[in-house]
Amino acid sequence: MLSPASYAMGRWVGPGPDARPIHGPLDGTQIAVAGGAPLDMQGMIDWATGTGGPALRAMTFHERAKMLKALAQYLDARKEELYALNPLTGATRKDGWIDIDGGIGTVFVIASKGRREMPDGHVYLDGGVEQLSRNGTFLGQHIAVPLRGVAVHINAFNFPVWGMLEKLAPTLLAGVPAIVKPATQTCYLTEACFRMILDSGLLPEGAVQLIVGGTGDLLDRLGPQDVVSFTGSADTAFKLRSNPVLLRHSTRFVAEQDSLNATILGPDAVPGTPEFDLFIKEASAEMTTKAGQKCTAIRRIIVPEAQADAVAEALEARLAKITIGDPSTDVRMGALASAGQKADVLDTLGTLQAETRTITGDVNAFQHGGDPNGAYLPPILLHCADPDAAHAVHAREAFGPVSTILPYRDTAHAAELANRGGGSLVASLVTHDPEVARAIALDSAAWHGRLYITNRDSAGEATGHGSPLPHMTHGGPGRAGGGEELGGIRGVLHYMQRTAIQGSPDILTAIGGQWVPGATERKGPAHPFQRTFHEIEIGETLHTDPRTVTLEDIEHFAHFTGDTFYAHMDEDAARANPFFPGRVAHGYLLLSFAAGLFVQPDPGPVLANTGLNALSFKKPVSPGDSVQVRLTAKRKTQRTDSYGEVAWNATLTNQDGDQVAEYELLTMVAYSRP
Numbered sequence: 001m002l003s004p005a006s007y008a009m010g011r012w013v014g015p016g017p018d019a020r021p022i023h024g025p026l027d028g029t030q031i032a033v034a035g036g037a038p039l040d041m042q043g044m045i046d047w048a049t050g051t052g053g054p055a056l057r058a059m060t061f062h063e064r065a066k067m068l069k070a071l072a073q074y075l076d077a078r079k080e081e082l083y084a085l086n087p088l089t090g091a092t093r094k095d096g097w098i099d100i101d102g103g104i105g106t107v108f109v110i111a112s113k114g115r116r117e118m119p120d121g122h123v124y125l126d127g128g129v130e131q132l133s134r135n136g137t138f139l140g141q142h143i144a145v146p147l148r149g150v151a152v153h154i155n156a157f158n159f160p161v162w163g164m165l166e167k168l169a170p171t172l173l174a175g176v177p178a179i180v181k182p183a184t185q186t187c188y189l190t191e192a193c194f195r196m197i198l199d200s201g202l203l204p205e206g207a208v209q210l211i212v213g214g215t216g217d218l219l220d221r222l223g224p225q226d227v228v229s230f231t232g233s234a235d236t237a238f239k240l241r242s243n244p245v246l247l248r249h250s251t252r253f254v255a256e257q258d259s260l261n262a263t264i265l266g267p268d269a270v271p272g273t274p275e276f277d278l279f280i281k282e283a284s285a286e287m288t289t290k291a292g293q294k295c296t297a298i299r300r301i302i303v304p305e306a307q308a309d310a311v312a313e314a315l316e317a318r319l320a321k322i323t324i325g326d327p328s329t330d331v332r333m334g335a336l337a338s339a340g341q342k343a344d345v346l347d348t349l350g351t352l353q354a355e356t357r358t359i360t361g362d363v364n365a366f367q368h369g370g371d372p373n374g375a376y377l378p379p380i381l382l383h384c385a386d387p388d389a390a391h392a393v394h395a396r397e398a399f400g401p402v403s404t405i406l407p408y409r410d411t412a413h414a415a416e417l418a419n420r421g422g423g424s425l426v427a428s429l430v431t432h433d434p435e436v437a438r439a440i441a442l443d444s445a446a447w448h449g450r451l452y453i454t455n456r457d458s459a460g461e462a463t464g465h466g467s468p469l470p471h472m473t474h475g476g477p478g479r480a481g482g483g484e485e486l487g488g489i490r491g492v493l494h495y496m497q498r499t500a501i502q503g504s505p506d507i508l509t510a511i512g513g514q515w516v517p518g519a520t521e522r523k524g525p526a527h528p529f530q531r532t533f534h535e536i537e538i539g540e541t542l543h544t545d546p547r548t549v550t551l552e553d554i555e556h557f558a559h560f561t562g563d564t565f566y567a568h569m570d571e572d573a574a575r576a577n578p579f580f581p582g583r584v585a586h587g588y589l590l591l592s593f594a595a596g597l598f599v600q601p602d603p604g605p606v607l608a609n610t611g612l613n614a615l616s617f618k619k620p621v622s623p624g625d626s627v628q629v630r631l632t633a634k635r636k637t638q639r640t641d642s643y644g645e646v647a648w649n650a651t652l653t654n655q656d657g658d659q660v661a662e663y664e665l666l667t668m669v670a671y672s673r674p
Contacts, residue, residue: 002032004191006039007198007210009047013037020184020213025090025335025342026326027371032188035213042221044179044209048150049225052177052206057146059204060121062638064173065114067202072107074200075193079104082161082193087328089160089186090335090375095290095327098467103162103193106486109470110169113488118173120637120644121513124489126498129508129516136518141508144496146175149225151495152218154240156231157183157337158293160190166470166486167229172207174495176227179218181211183232185338220245227252227495231295234258234479254494255481256474258397260421262300263465264414264440266431271310274456279430280314282454283403286466287379288322288333292401293341296426296466299397302387302417305407312383312405316360319379325369336375336400345377345400355390356382356404377401387417394420411436415443423478428452428465449476449484514635515539515649521632529600533636533644533669541632544597546655549585551623557589584620590627590661591615594652598631605670607643612650615663619654626655634664643670 002022005014016037024031056064079100086096118124126142133139151171155163164180171178182190194210197203211218219228219240228251230237237255240246246253263283269275286298303311327334336342346363361380370376379401384390387406394417408414418427418440427448429440432455445451450472454462468474468486475484485491501511505518521541524531528542558564566573567580574580600606621627630651638644646669652661 001030002188004032004034004188004212006035006037006212007194007208008039008044009209010205013039015212022185022188023339024088025338025375026087028339028373031088034184034187037213039211039216041216041218044211044218045150045221047206048177048179048209049148050206052204052208053146053148053150053175055204056172056175056177056207057122059175061114061118061124061173061175062120064175065111065118068107068111068114068169068173071197071200071202072104072111074202075104075107075196078196081196082189085189085192087326087334089189090327090337091290092327092331092334095334098290099159099162103159103165106162106166106470107169110173110488110491113471114173114492117489118492119513119635123512124493124496125512125514126493132502137504138502139505139508139516139518140500140502141512141516142498143501143512144493144498146496147225147227149176149223149227151176151178151227151229152181152215152222153178154181154215154228154230154232155183155190156295157185157341158290158295160186161193163231164190164193166468166474168208169470170486170491171229171495172203174492176495177207177209179209179211181215184213185341187212219243222246222249222251224249224251227254229254229485229494230481231256232258234481237481252494254475254483254485256295256425256483256485257479257481258295258399259424259476259480260299260394260397261296261424261426261465262302262418262421263298263428263430264408264418265301265303265307265311266429266433266436267304267411268433268436269430270307271314273432274459275430275432276307276310276314278454278456278459280311280318282428282430282465283315284318284322284379285464287319287381287401287403289466291333291336291377292379292403293337293399294466296468298403298428298465300393300417300421301403301405302408302414303405305409308383308405308407312359312381315381315405319360319381322379323369324376324378326371331369333379333401335370336377339375341399342375342377345398345402348396348398349380349402351392351396352382352398352402352404355392356384359383359405361401381405387420394422411439412443415440418444419447421447421479423476423480423482424448425468425474425476425480426450426452426465428454430454432456447477449473449480509539513538515632517649517651527600528631528633529606529667530602530604532605532673533638533646533671536633536636536646536669538633538635541630542598544629544631546626546628547593547597548626549589549593549621549623551583553589554583554585554623557586557592561586561588563588580620581622584622585625587617587661590617590621590652591663593627594629594650594661597627597629598650603674605673607668607670610645610666610668612666613647613664615661617661619658619660621654621660627652627660631665639668643668645669
C-alpha cells in the first residue's frame with residue numbers, strides 16, 4: 001500500500017494518526033493512506049521565505065532557466081516510474097502522456113523561454129524607456145522583480161504531474177519558492193514526481209515543499225508578498241479566495257476553475273467536408289480523454305440546426321467504438337478518479353437530463369469493461385432542443401464523459417450560446433471560412449481565455465481543443481476564475497512585482513543592467529570587437545570618424561542593388577515628396593556605411609553578426625552630408641558554454657549632430673580569444 005508523505009522544512013513527514021484512506025477507481029479497494037500528520041505551517045512559510053527565496057533570488061533568470069532545463073531532463077529520464085503508477089488514477093497511458101510528458105514538456109518550454117526572452121540578470125525590464133522630460137535627463141521604466149513571499153499551489157486531482165509542474169516552472173523561474181498541495185485522491189503520483197525533483201539535487205534547499213493532506217491554517221498566515229495559485233472547482237475557489245486574511249492583505253489569488261467549454265461547428269462545415277469529420281473526431285476525443293475529467297473538456301457541442309441530426313448520428317457511431325476498462329490494458333477510456341467523482345457526475349447528469357434527451361450512454365444499461373465496483377462510466381451524449389430556454393446545460397458541469405448538443409440559428413446565435421457559459425477556459429471553432437472565424441471571435445472572445453480555431457489547413461499540426469500550451473495563456477474570465485497561468489513569460493510575471501522606476505539614465509542603467517541612451521559612456525582600452533564577452537562592459541562606447549555621402553555613392557548603390565526608387569534618382573520627384581529635401585541616400589546604404597565605420601576587420605572574439613532590431617530612420621541624408629556612428633554595448637546575454645550575445649546600440653548622426661538612424665545590433669562574442 002502506498003504511503004505518500006509531505007516534505008516540510010527539509011524533512012519527510014509520513015502519514016499521521018488521522019490519515020485518510022485512498023480507494024482506487026478500478027475496483028474500489030484501498031491503494032494508499034495519506035495525510036493526517038500535523039505540519040508547522042508557519043515554519044514552512046519561514047523555511048521558504050528565509051531559505052528558499054534568498055537562494056533562488058541569488059540566481060539570475062538564466063541560471064534558474066538552466067536549472068529548470070536540467071530538471072526536465074532528469075524527470076524525462078525517469079518518467080517510466082511515473083507511468084507505472086499512472087493506471088492507479090484511472091488513466092490510460094495515452095491519458096498519462098498528457099499529464100506526465102505534458103508536464104515535463106512544459107518545464108522544457110518555460111526554461112527555453114527564460115533563456116531566450118529574459119535577461120541574464122536579476123531584473124526583468126517590462127517595456128521600453130519612457131522619456132519624462134524634455135532633455136531626457138528624467139526617465140521612467142517598468143521593471144519586475146521576484147516577490148519576497150511564497151507561492152502556494154493548490155492543484156486538482158485530474159493532472160497530478162502536469163498540474164504541479166506547470167505551476168512550478170514559472171514560479172521557480174521568477175525566483176519564488178513554492179509549497180505544493182496536490183489533491184489527496186491522486187497525491188501519490190504527485191509525491192513520486194516530487195521525490196524525483198528533490199533527488200535531482202538541482203533545486204536549492206527551501207525552493208519547494210509538499211503538503212499531502214489538509215493545509216490547516218496555511219492560508220490564514222499568508223501576506224501581501226505571497227501568491228495562491230488554485231486549480232479546481234468554482235465553489236472551492238470562491239471559498240478560498242474569500243479568506244479574510246487574503247482579502248485584507250490583497251494576497252494574489254490566481255484561479256483556474258472548471259468551466260462549460262464549448263465547441264462550434266461552422267455553417268460551412270457540412271457532412272462530407274474535412275471540417276465536419278474533424279469536428280466529430282475532436283468532440284469525441286474531448287469527451288473521452290481522461291474519461292472527460294479535464295478542465296478544458298468540451299461540455300457543449302454547438303452546431304447548426306440543419307446539421308444537428310447528422311452530428312448526433314456521427315458522434316453516436318464514433319463513441320460506440322470506444323472501449324472502456326482497466327487503463328493498464330489496451331482500452332481507449334479508463335475510469336473516473338474515484339467512486340465519489342462518479343457519484344458527482346451522475347448527480348449532475350440527473351439535472352441535465354431534465355432539459356435534454358439522451359442520445360447515447362445509458363448508464364443503467366452500461367456493460368462494464370472493468371470491475372463493476374470501479375468508477376467506470378460510458379460516454380454520455382445529450383441533446384438540448386431549446387438551448388435558449390435551458391439553464392442547467394449552461395450552468396452545471398458534469399466533470400466526466402458528458403456533453404450536450406445545442407443547435408444554433410446563425411453565427412451570432414452560436415456565439416451567444418457559447419457565451420452563456422459565463423466564461424470559459426477555451427472555446428473552439430471548426431470552420432474553413434475566415435469570415436466565420438472573425439465573426440465568432442469578435443462576438444465571443446471576451447468570454448473565453450482561449451479560442452482554438454481549426455480546419456483542414458491546420459489540423460495536421462494543431463494540438464487540439466483541450467491542450468493548454470505553455471506558450472499561451474491558460475485561464476479565462478468569469479466562471480473560469482478570472483485568472484491565467486502559463487502564457488510564456490506572462491506566467492512568470494504573476495510571481496513578480498511590476499514597479500515603475502524613475503530617475504536619470506545612469507540610475508535606470510544601474511538598476512536594469514541595460515544601457516540607456518544618455519547614460520555614462522566608457523571608452524574601452526581597445527576596439528570593442530577585439531574584446532571578449534567578459535571583457536566588454538555595459539556602456540562601453542566607440543565613436544567612429546565621419547564619412548561623407550556623395551551623389552556617386554547613392555547612384556552606385558542604386559544600380560548595384562537595383563533599388564532605383566525615385567527619391568534616390570530623380571531630384572524633382574524627390575522634392576515633390578514632403579519627406580525629402582531632394583535626392584537622398586538609401587537607408588540601407590547608411591547601414592552599410594555604418595558597418596564600414598565601426599567594424600574591426602581582423603579575426604577576434606566576435607564570431608558573427610546575427611541581426612538587428614528596432615531599426616528606424618530619423619532624418620534623410622542628402623548628398624554632401626556626413627554620417628558617423630556611436631556604438632555602445634547595451635546588454636550582454638550568455639548563450640552557450642563558449643559564447644554570448646552582445647547587443648549594441650548603434651546611433652548614426654550627421655554633421656550637425658542630428659540623429660539620422662538608430663538600431664540595435666546583435667553580435668555573438670566568444671568568452672575567450674581564438
